[in-house]
Amino acid sequence: MKRGVLGLMRQDLPPLQSHRETRTVDGVELRDQISVAGVQRTANGTDITEGRAATQSLGERESVQLTADDVVVDGTDDVRTRHTQFASVPGKFVVVDNGTGTFLFDLIESQTGGAVERATLDLDAFLDALPDPQLWKVGFYDRDGGAESGVVHGDDVLDDGAFGSALESLPKNQVGIDTTFDDTEYKLNVARSGYVEVYRPSDVDTAEYVEFLREVVVPHAN
Known part of the structure; x- marks a missing residue:
């Protein structure tokens, strides 16, 4: 991971845990899930929780039928799933791999009761x-x-x-x-808007990227 959108934890939240919950929208069961892959420690002693998250939403899928007399356009319910990779420093911040992945901020708030807000950088x-x-x-x-x-x-x-x-x-x-x-x-x-991407070194890994965010970027995030 060497690019992503930064979210700041407004409370001293505990490390993220794997979590799954369901909800019903218009009679359709939808799932939200956080899956923790593991925890690693950087050379500077920073613990990083890594994993993936996904959320489902209900949309409409358009279908078109051609008959002898007409073109019939109809809509049916469609379950759509978004997902993101994430890395987090407990109690400090979380980074998701693109703007679509910021749904994780809401999932964390739902799971822990603590606010996570997309960072604005000075x-x-x-x-x-x-x-x-x-x-x-x-x-x-x-x-x-x-x-x-x-x-x-x-x-x-x-x-x-x-x-x-x-x-x-x-x-x-x-x-x-x-x-x-x-x-x-x-x-x-x-x-x-909180997006940070490292082009070089090309071999930056997740731990190095998160350590760079912690030391260099986060002090100027609101």
């Missing part, structure tokens, strides 16, 4: 804390004028003579960064 504070970050992408928003929002790509875009100073002062919703962590070069894509 990208300026995050950048200020990094050692000499080189930005190859900056997304901005809420700008006065014709260009209200946009994304700029390049090599160290904040040093650009025409755009650099303006970009530095604008509210940012995403950044692409080259930086160093634990004497290792990292290439990242980080969004204000």
